[in-house]
Amino acid sequence: MVDLQGQFQGIKEEVNQSFEIVLESAAFINGPDVREFQKELEEYLSVKHVIPCANGTDALQICMMGLGLKPGDEVITADFTFAATVEVIALLGLTPVLVDVEEDTFNIDPKAIEKAITPRTKAIVPVHLFGQCANMDVIMDLAEKHNLFVIEDNAQAIGADHTCNDGTKKKAGTIGHVGATSFFPSKNLGCYGDGGAIFTNNDELAHTLRGIVNHGMYERYHHDVVGVNSRLDSLQAVVLRAKLPRLDEYNSKRREAAKKYNKAFSNQTNIKVPITVNGCDGICDTCDCHVFHQYTLRILSEKRDKLVQHLNENGVPCGVYYPIPLHQQKAYADGRYDESGFTVTNKLVKEVISLPMHTELDDEQISFITKLVIDFVNK
Numbered sequence: 001m002v003d004l005q006g007q008f009q010g011i012k013e014e015v016n017q018s019f020e021i022v023l024e025s026a027a028f029i030n031g032p033d034v035r036e037f038q039k040e041l042e043e044y045l046s047v048k049h050v051i052p053c054a055n056g057t058d059a060l061q062i063c064m065m066g067l068g069l070k071p072g073d074e075v076i077t078a079d080f081t082f083a084a085t086v087e088v089i090a091l092l093g094l095t096p097v098l099v100d101v102e103e104d105t106f107n108i109d110p111k112a113i114e115k116a117i118t119p120r121t122k123a124i125v126p127v128h129l130f131g132q133c134a135n136m137d138v139i140m141d142l143a144e145k146h147n148l149f150v151i152e153d154n155a156q157a158i159g160a161d162h163t164c165n166d167g168t169k170k171k172a173g174t175i176g177h178v179g180a181t182s183f184f185p186s187k188n189l190g191c192y193g194d195g196g197a198i199f200t201n202n203d204e205l206a207h208t209l210r211g212i213v214n215h216g217m218y219e220r221y222h223h224d225v226v227g228v229n230s231r232l233d234s235l236q237a238v239v240l241r242a243k244l245p246r247l248d249e250y251n252s253k254r255r256e257a258a259k260k261y262n263k264a265f266s267n268q269t270n271i272k273v274p275i276t277v278n279g280c281d282g283i284c285d286t287c288d289c290h291v292f293h294q295y296t297l298r299i300l301s302e303k304r305d306k307l308v309q310h311l312n313e314n315g316v317p318c319g320v321y322y323p324i325p326l327h328q329q330k331a332y333a334d335g336r337y338d339e340s341g342f343t344v345t346n347k348l349v350k351e352v353i354s355l356p357m358h359t360e361l362d363d364e365q366i367s368f369i370t371k372l373v374i375d376f377v378n379k
């Protein structure tokens, strides 16, 4: 699905040299590279504060702790996402409220959010699934109207642009009150282990969060709040510093691959290619509205499972993200949920298939993959 060895060749010397410096200096935790990376990412995202941490799941959890969410508070998020999003809500004793997504974009449906809001609702967690922002304009309006926090799960969309209704452009993860991302190796900006970060423009919240990631300490050995131990280490920061200046190029390579896939599938009635919003004809050259963390098709002919098998038999990796709606997972099933509220997710889990998507895909690979898919679907 991804080719991390191929990508490594382009940054090998830089990374190895910097690794050596870290190893010689032994500044493994909170070393200069972590601080430099933090500044570089703040600049790239045009956000006031980046708080590095140990992984994307922690980042989400720490956001919720920092906002002072308390047991019993309801947090609305998408039914169609990776489990980490709902996991941390449950772990903190908050009440997850799962809602349906939009068929075209796979992202949380603002109409479903609105319906789910109660007097106990405290936050919305939109997930920018597969590399494209959820409908942030409507979500921010809803949040303002009902006095709710918006925590963006930006694990899959780092570098993506969101063009707001007023025409201003913002980077995914910097639109809500706070954003969380992951540097898991296969993400668009991945390190060589675990890593994550939190973004916010709010000075007070940033200060709170910086203490929480470090055992609730604001002054050495003074623990003002209950915190966690969640740090990005220097070796990971080195990798991220090498990759960040190349992130736009990496994302544009993904977009090029997506364009080629789209073209090959354009006349296929049983295959729906991913739809991008922002009115720019899907994949435009002028903005990064979709950074294709995944290239996800919908197979409408009920052949999805057989297609997965067929691709695997022919040596083509593929993935089904996600095969089971969260509201049907044992850990998160709840008598509160009614299947009629999840018609889109229930359908998508049977239709979606993600094809290989990374920075090293070449034309030959794309033709091979698209031909296999098209021949099989039309058989």
Ligand SMILES: *Cc1c(COP(=O)(O)O)cnc(C)c1O
Binding pocket: 055, 056, 057, 058, 081, 082, 084, 085, 127, 153, 155, 156, 181, 182, 183, 184, 194, 195, 196
């Ligand atoms: C990867 C991912 C996470 C969690 O990130 P980790 O770094 O693996 O903890 C959270 N949410 C979404 C949508 C993800 O894709």
